[in-house]
Amino acid sequence: MSNTKQLKAGVLLSYLTLALSNIIALVYTPFMLRLMGQSEYGLYSLVASVVAYLTILDFGFGNAIVRYTAKYRAESREEEQSSLFGMFLAMYLGIGIIALIAGICLYLNIDLLFQQSMTLEELAKSKIMMLLMVLNVVLTFPLSIFPSIIVAYEKFVFHKLVNLARILIQPCIMIPLLLMRYKAMGMVVLTTVLNLGTLLVYCWYCFGRLHIKITFKGFDRPLLKEVTIYSFYVFLTIIVDRAFWSTGQFILGMLSGTKDVAIYSLVVQLCNYYMAFSLAISGVFLPKMTQLVTEGRSMTEISDLFIKIGRIQYIVMAYILFGFILFGKVFISYWAGDDYEMVYPLTVLIMIPQTVPLIQNLGISVLQAQNRQSFRSFLNVTVALISVFVGYELTKYWGIIGCAISTAGALLLGHGVILNWYYMKKIRLDIMKFWKQVFQITVPMLLAGGVTAISIYYHPMDSVLIIILNILLYSFFCGCFLWLFACNDYEKSLLLSPIQRFSHHKI
Secondary structure, eight states, X not given: OOHHHHHHHHHHHHHHHHHHHHHHHHHHHHHHHHHHOHHHHHHHHHHHHHHHGGGGGGTTHHHHHHHHXXXXXXXXXXXXXXXXXXXXXXXXXHHHHHHHHHHHHHHHTHHHHHTTTOOHHHHHHHHHHHHHHHHHHHHXXXXXXXXXXXXXXXXXXXXXXXXXXXXXXXXXXHHHHHHTTOHHHHHHHHHHHHHHHHHXXXXXXXXXXXXXXXXXXXXXXXXXXXXXXXXXXXXXXXXXXXXXXXXXHHHHHHHTOHHHHHHHHHHHHHHHHHHHHHHHHHHXXXXXXXXXXXXXXXXXXXXXXXXXXXXXXXXXXXXXXXXXXXXXXXXXXXXTOGGGTTHHHHHHHHHHHXXXXXXXXXXXXXXXXXXXXXXXXXXXXXXXXXXXXXXXXXXXXXXXXXXXXXXXXXXXXXXXXXXXXXXXXXXXXXXHHHHHHHHHHHHHHHHHHHHHHHHHHHSOOOXXXXXXXXXXXXXXXXXXXXXXXXXXHHHHHHHHHHHHHHHHHHO
């Protein structure tokens, strides 16, 4: 298959994988929660979040492997490519040893960290699960160069099919294990086996089909320096991601217990679903924004595109956000059960400030093109670290609510205030105009939400039929009010063009 066909097929498989993984998660999660129980699910989520910190040791090298392998292939530098693989493999073996030492330290201190909030039985289980997960991470590091090599060789179909198979296999095996009462321990064992099995398949493909060679000729110091600089900002992004979305479970595990960890894990899961919708939109427009900045276009033109795309993102995100505010409580009751009723207010609390970076993520490409991404990276790290310390103190007094407040506050301060100031003063984006445009969309969304809320008040959502009718009513009013009071000609054309093309094709 040609590289072009591989790319097209890879894109289609990526969307298929994203759709299936979300559908499976939505269907499989409530089944898993009810069979595992809140305590067991919280225990699994806690240990997974703790071990996730070891993945920071990747330092973003996976991205660098793809970039430099593709570069050497294009330049037909096979010998240098083999040395490159050897360099990364040696580095990952070293990282694996460091991860093993760090994991053993975590294992030896489980009692000290969690004895305040766990029972003796939970502590015993967590130790075994910790060892298995650490083993998983340690073996993953040296094997992780192989999927990166496959991507660099543009063998997207094989890479995506293996990943898709793993997504489908996991629930098919996990459900019988849960029915046999293996619960959290079975989940850890299955995850470990599937992860290592997938990486070994990638390893076989690299040697058996791509016929790669790995040589150890010492480190190329200039290349190592270049790779380190390239990977540094990716590394900072990984740190921020862990601080925002994993630290909460760790703090709650120390101070509150496994039940609060289970609740907060679902909050994070729903926020990640919310984030995926924004990234799906920005990914389509990102090349255009990068092209404008690279060509040296005026900041007025760049700012106009930033606002135009931000409006489209906000229309989608506002529809989801207001919809979750209206229907999220009843959705969580059906989906996760009554034990997880706190998921609703905590998710809303985080989703609202989270919306700000999600409708402005194209500003990142402007920063990268102007070589100013360092400010954003260091800002994110600083705010994330502050949120960890503040979150610990707030959790001591207010429990899981304090933990969510610290995350929401960090998002609001870092992305809502400081980064917007930087965009306006240093990058010269017209941020005031951007927020005026956002306000124009917010008003009709509030009207649609208000009308739907009145309908819900007079028609309580005590049956699936009434819930569906209220969702349809909400969608209808959103469409009408946005079309009449908010959407411009460009946004209307995005909806009308496919309809017109379809009608013309039929005629």
